[in-house]
Amino acid sequence: MRGRKEARTAPCIHDVGELAASAAATTTAAATAAAATGATGAGAATGAGAAVAGAGAAVTEAGAKAAAGAFLSAGLYPLPGLFLRGKAQALTKLVLRKVLRPYLSLILSPVLHLILGQNRACAKHPEGQGKSKRQLPDQHEHLLCCRYRGTMNHWHTSTFWSTATALTPGPKIDKGQGDQSPEVPMPFRRKKISIIGAGQVGATCALMAASRDMGDVVLLDRAEGTAKGKALDILQAGAVQLFDGTVHGTIDYADTAGSDVVVVTAGSPRRPGLTRDDLLAINAGVVSSCCREIRNTSPEAVVIMVTNPLDAMTFIAHRELGFPRQRVLGMAGVLDSARFRTFVAEELGVSVRDVQALVLGGHGDSMVPMPRHCFVGGVPLTQLLTPERIQALVERARRGGDEIVGLLATGSAYYAPAASIVQMAEAILRNQRRILPCAALLEGEYGVEGLFVGVPCLLGGGGLERVCEFELDETERAAFERSVAKVRALVDDLSRLGL
Numbered sequence: 098m099r100g101r102k103e104a105r106t107a108p109c110i111h112d113v114g115e116l117a118a119s120a121a122a123t124t125t126a127a128a129t130a131a132a133a134t135g136a137t138g139a140g141a142a143t144g145a146g147a148a149v150a151g152a153g154a155a156v157t158e159a160g161a162k163a164a165a166g167a168f169l170s171a172g173l174y175p176l177p178g179l180f181l182r183g184k185a186q187a188l189t190k191l192v193l194r195k196v197l198r199p200y201l202s203l204i205l206s207p208v209l210h211l212i213l214g215q216n217r218a219c220a221k222h223p224e225g226q227g228k229s230k231r232q233l234p235d236q237h238e239h240l241l242c243c244r245y246r247g248t249m250n251h252w253h254t255s256t257f258w259s260t261a262t263a264l265t266p267g268p269k270i271d272k273g274q275g276d277q278s279p280e281v282p283m284p285f286r287r288k289k290i291s292i293i294g295a296g297q298v299g300a301t302c303a304l305m306a307a308s309r310d311m312g313d314v315v316l317l318d319r320a321e322g323t324a325k326g327k328a329l330d331i332l333q334a335g336a337v338q339l340f341d342g343t344v345h346g347t348i349d350y351a352d353t354a355g356s357d358v359v360v361v362t363a364g365s366p367r368r369p370g371l372t373r374d375d376l377l378a379i380n381a382g383v384v385s386s387c388c389r390e391i392r393n394t395s396p397e398a399v400v401i402m403v404t405n406p407l408d409a410m411t412f413i414a415h416r417e418l419g420f421p422r423q424r425v426l427g428m429a430g431v432l433d434s435a436r437f438r439t440f441v442a443e444e445l446g447v448s449v450r451d452v453q454a455l456v457l458g459g460h461g462d463s464m465v466p467m468p469r470h471c472f473v474g475g476v477p478l479t480q481l482l483t484p485e486r487i488q489a490l491v492e493r494a495r496r497g498g499d500e501i502v503g504l505l506a507t508g509s510a511y512y513a514p515a516a517s518i519v520q521m522a523e524a525i526l527r528n529q530r531r532i533l534p535c536a537a538l539l540e541g542e543y544g545v546e547g548l549f550v551g552v553p554c555l556l557g558g559g560g561l562e563r564v565c566e567f568e569l570d571e572t573e574r575a576a577f578e579r580s581v582a583k584v585r586a587l588v589d590d591l592s593r594l595g596l
């Protein structure tokens with residue numbers, strides 16, 4: 098009873114740093130005591146009982162890990178004393194101590210932590226003291242209990258922590274003087290991806306990012322119910338599809354703080370009766386306000402812009418954020434080339450995996466598919482299809498978005514756009530160093546200065562690592578320049594409208 102009662106006042110996972118720190122001492126003491134009494138069966142039983150009683154206290158003082166250690170010390174080590182003598186006994190004890198104990202402790206400590214201590218809120222935080230997790234608002238729990246962006250819940254966090262402390266202490270985060278939180282091993286820090294706009298594209302992107310275990314996902318929208326409802330729905334999908342990580346819906350930018358990647362999908366889609374200038378003005382306002390918040394809350398993030406008109410919105414985002422060009426990118430080329438690849442694969446009756454394609458220029462009907470740089474299983478497309486068929490596929494890819502709008506009637510594409518965003522975000526979060534076509538700020542590359550235009554980009558941990566330049570032939574150069582002229586006209590419209 099005592100153990101259980103004391104377990105109720107156990108600290109939350111924040112205190113695991115302390116738990117781990119004192120675990121070694123507690124465990125060693127318990128092991129010594131058990132070894133002293135462990136020569137007889139009665140001694141073993143007493144030792145084990147003491148360890149179980151101690152487990153309750155240990156959850157308060159030193160945590161479940163110490164309890165697990167004590168339990169093993171008292172319950173496991175005396176066993177050889179019952180059946181073996183001399184060298185055989187010493188050898189068995191050595192094997193138990195050096196080999197079995199660390200692994201059994203890893204398994205036992207989260208179990209004990211779950212049973213005895215995990216339902217308590219953070220004892221260190223003023224709001225958390227004396228309250229159970231259920232008495233705290235969701236956000237508090239998320240922010241405090243997942244402080245080091247641990248895993249989905251305490252169960253995972255404690256498991257990770259046990260593993261971390263037992264196997265690799267790792268480099269520590271510099272927390273500053275006032276921060277009393279436990280030291281956090283860097284290798285176990287999860288990435289954070291925030292998605293602004295929980296509409297069709299944003300929510301689908303959140304689902305895909307969560308299901309690929311890319312990190313903790315925050316879904317923000319100005320409509321609170323939309324953000325929270327969709328986030329909860331996605332989280333519950335994880336229980337079936339078995340993906341970890343948090344998915345948090347919110348209207349508060351504070352919840353996005355410290356994001357590694359921020360995706361902006363907020364804005365108004367094209368609607369009947371809305372002129373192009375109207376849309377430009379509405380979305381410019383939305384993007385500006387979102388970017389001001391992102392600049393304050395996630396100053397180190399890589400921002401991926403999605404809101405249309407893409408090239409102009411990425412231009413505004415870069416201006417508002419004030420980030421270097423490495424950390425502001427627009428998503429369009431991955432989607433446009435995915436459309437082109439799909440049509441090529443369909444035409445040839447081959448797997449889309451074996452089709453590589455490149456699309457340059459602005460987003461939409463001015464984009465420039467590059468048939469000369471399209472390969473099917475390593476063979477140039479120009480050797481597989483006639484120029485007329487290739488041109489027909491190029492045209493269909495150019496109008497790929499409109500074709501879907503025409504079919505849906507009430508909205509625009511979102512599955513392929515979301516998949517394209519996630520491919521870019523994953524390349525950055527996992528430092529994959531992929532070459533993907535993205536809208537990047539050109540500083541002289543391809544003869545363009547100061548505009549966001551679709552070009553092949555090397556994406557890695559820092560965002561844009563390099564704009565990849567290659568020779569264009571005369572036709573390609575002319576098409577590219579026409580596309581750049583359209584992007585320039587769009588940006589001029591921004592100044593004309595005073596945006």
Ligand SMILES: NC(=O)c1ccc[n+]([C@@H]2O[C@H](COP(=O)([O-])OP(=O)(O)OC[C@H]3O[C@@H](n4cnc5c(N)ncnc54)[C@H](O)[C@@H]3O)[C@@H](O)[C@H]2O)c1
Pocket residue numbers: 293294295296297298299317318319320323362363364365366367383386387402403404405407428429432460508509510511514
């Ligand atoms: N770049 C591309 O290739 C590409 C592809 C598809 C869609 N898009 C664009 O992405 C955008 C989103 O498309 P969608 O289909 O998801 O639209 P949607 O209408 O379904 O979603 C937009 C969401 O943004 C939210 N929102 C609006 N203003 C906001 C603000 N100030 N702060 C926070 N949230 C705000 C809305 O509440 C809504 O939930 C559109 O501009 C669309 O044209 C771009």
